[in-house]
Amino acid sequence: MARKGYANLEAELSESIPSQKLDRATMWVKARQDKNGCFKEPEVEETAERIERLKKKESDGELTTDGSDDVLTLALGKPEHPGRVRGVGGFTKPASYFNLPKSRKKSVEETLRKSVKLILEEEKESIVAKERVAWEQERDRQVAEERAYWTAKIGRLEAKIDGKEVPLESPESPKQLTPLHEHGSGQGSCSRPAEKILIDIVEGDGKTVKKKLVLAEEKIFVQEDQQVATDQPMQKLTSIIEEEVRVHISSKNSDNELQVDGNDCGLAIDRVENIVAYGTVIQVNVEEGNQKIHGVPLGEDNVRVSVIGTIVHDALLPFPVKDADIVTVGDAIGTCVAWPRKLVVIPAPEAPPKPIEQKITKRANPKKRIRDSFDDDNEDLENLPTNLPLPVKDLCMWAKTELMDGATIHTTFGGEIFGHSRKAVIFRRDIYNMANMLEVSGGVIVFYMSYIYGVLKKSKMLDMVGFMDPAHTGIIGCGNPTERARSMSNRYMLGKPGQIFLVPYNSGAHWMLSVVNPDEEAVHFMDPLKRRLCAGEWKSIVDNSIKIFNAQKGRKGRKIIQWKNLAGIPEQTDSKTCGYFVMRYMKEIVEDKNLEFATKWERKSNLAYTQKDIDVVRAEWANHVMKF
Incomplete structure (x- = not known):
């Protein structure tokens, strides 16, 4: 150069x-x-x-x-x-040669990113506005159809009362059976959960019988008023047709009748013993296929039921009605919902179900019991297995005589454990299963979680570990995946910063455990069968719950949630003890003050639980149940 x-x-x-x-x-x-x-x-x-x-x-x-x-x-x-x-x-100079171009490039990228974000937000608002307009137009159309339908219906009723011939319904008439609720879907039999009136307009001599369903103190009474002459038909019709009414027209020329089964039935969740409400089976247009309820196909395996009372008020419906904010059985009182046919318990005709009453048996440790005519007492609590833990044996001896005629041990846990009040029930069959190492129910898991909550409280670790209600996670009777994800995210919001959550999950016939840290967006998965990491519905539910939690917190979060399969956990050796293993996992997690469970079970190992290890859990559970 x-x-x-x-x-x-x-x-x-x-x-x-x-x-x-x-x-x-x-x-x-x-x-x-x-x-x-x-x-x-x-x-x-x-x-x-x-x-x-x-x-x-x-x-x-x-x-x-x-x-x-x-x-x-x-x-x-x-x-x-x-x-x-x-x-x-x-x-x-180095500062001007190296740093200046880099800084300018970063500024341009940030400006471009902000512009794109603004454009996307404006596009989103435009789409939401268009959808809202379309929804309002559809709602107005449905309201107009309902108004026309009920105007014609009332006209036919007035003609019936006047003794005139009732015209047949035209094929084009809509099939809605109730007025359109402002939160309802406008299809099927959706009504507000309030006191309902059932009126039968009976053919003959122009006289009617008025029947009212009165809900009081969880008991159902049917009151039949005296017959009323129809000299003033319009005044009488106005007095008996109140805000929302179900109509049954007995017509020889009409095949679309509303048939109401007079017997009450039990409505169960997960299994037939777990009855959470009672109601009546409603059959509408039985001969027609593709029946719908709230705008959704009813399905061949489901029936339409009218919920008239609850046992577990906060239990989630098998098929929630999101549009009408009907999520729990308490929300569904007085309305019709879909229910799995196999979980509708209909008592024998000669022994109709009795009103739900509360009975308390006094003893050294009084047990609160609730009378349930849908349960049975066939479990043998006298011929017990050998080497049974002493607390379990004592509980069986007590239950043998006290948990008869469907009586159950029940209590309501406060919101400090699961973030909401939780009514939990132990049936006679649960105690029998515990004694014989058979499958455990969600109620058994909940009672044990309340026990280890006490362990955390003594160790002053409540800010470190939280619990998720199994009734909000399982595949049966816990709502659709979106509802379950939202329930989990709401629980995260009530937790402390950095807190982990123990989340038992039942896939239908198998218990598993997930430990979720929503702040770190990390999940540790434990399957007692030591199968591979699940990649189906459950993983999607947990991922979505964390994403909803991030949205509620106003933070971006990761694109992919970090899952870790703990391959070193002890493995169950049969097909019925998964619940006991999940309880043992939770016990070891909360008893470790450093929460080093991931390090202990991260890699494959030969760790195994002996029968003595499982018996410790059974004894702790039995001692805890005896306190209620």
């Missing part, structure tokens, strides 16, 4: 080489070549060859450079001088 300088050399080379290729590494090489392109020293030639190799890697994406750590610095193996820039000249 002699005394030409980098500036003059760059101007000379720009005539034959594109300016974008004249980086400082190229300038450094060209400055050390003679007119023939040769190097005077072999060390310089080796450095030039090294520069060419690094450039090729950079162009192929194998090498990433940043700032002053570029190709020339890597080839020379020496950091950049703080006062000058090699291959550029002595008047250019």
Whole structure:
């Protein structure tokens, strides 16, 4: 280069080489070549060859450079001088050469990102506005159809009372049986959960019988008023047709009758013994296929039931009605919902179900019991297995005589355990299963979780570990996946920063445990059968619950939730003890004050639980149940 300088050399080379290729590494090489392109020293030639190799890697994406750590610095193996820039000249400072372009690029990217975000938000608002307008138009259309339908219906009733002939319904008449509720779907039999009136307009002599359903103190009474003459038909019709009414027209020419079964039935969740409400089976247009309820197909395996009373008020419906905010059995009182046919318990005709009453048996530790005519007492609590833990044996001896005629042990846990009040029930069959190492129910799991809550309280670890209600996670009777994800996210919101949650999950016939840390967006998965990490509905529910939690917190969060399968947990050796293993997992987690369960069970091992280890859990559970 002699005394030409980098500036003059760059101007000379720009005539034959594109300016974008004249980086400082190229300038450094060209400055050390003679007119023939040769190097005077072999060390310089080796450095030039090294520069060419690094450039090729950079162009192929194998090498990433940043700032002053570029190709020339890597080839020379020496950091950049703080006062000058090699291959550029002595008047250019490192701060202006390396940092300024990078800062400008970052500013442009941030501006572009903000602009794109603003455009997306405006597009989202536009879409939401269009959908709202379409929804309001559909609602107005349904209201108009309902108004026309009921106007014609009332006209037919007035003609019936006047003794005139009732015209047949036209095929185009809508099939809605109730007025459109402002929160309802407008289809099927959706009504507000309030006192309902059932009126039968009976053919003959122009007289009617008025029947009212009165709900009081969880008992159902049917009152039949005296017959009323119809001298003033319009006044009488107005007095008996109140805000919402179900109508039954006995017509020989009509096949679309509303048939109401007079017998009450029990409505169960998960299994037939777990009755959470009682109601009546309603059959509408039985001969027609593709029946709908709240705008959703009823399905061949489900029936339409009218909920008229509850036992577990906060139990989730098998099929919640989101549009009408009907999620629990308490919300569904007085309305019709879909219920699995196999979980509708209909008593024998000669022994109709009795009103639900509360009975308390006094003893050393009084047991609160609730009378349930739908349960049986066939479990043998006298011929017990040998080597039974003493607390379990004592509980069986007591239950043998006290838990008769469907009586159960029950209590209501406060919101400090699950974030909401939780009514839990122990049946006679639960105690029998515990004694014989058979499958455990969700109620058994809940009672044990209340026990280990006490363990955490004594250890002052309540801010570290929380609990998720199994009734909000299981695949049966706990709502659809979206409802379950929202329930879990609401529980996270009530937790402490950094708190982990123990989440038992029943896939239908198998218990598993997930430990969720929503703040770190991490999940540790434990399957007593030591199968691979689940990738189906449950993983999607947990992932969505964390994403909803992040949205409620106003933070972005990760794109992918981190799941870890704890392969070193002890494995169950049969097909019925998964629940006991899940309870044992939870016990060991809460008893470790450092919460190092992930380190202990992270890798595969030969760890195993003995019968003595499981008996410890059974004894703790029995001692805890005896306190209620």
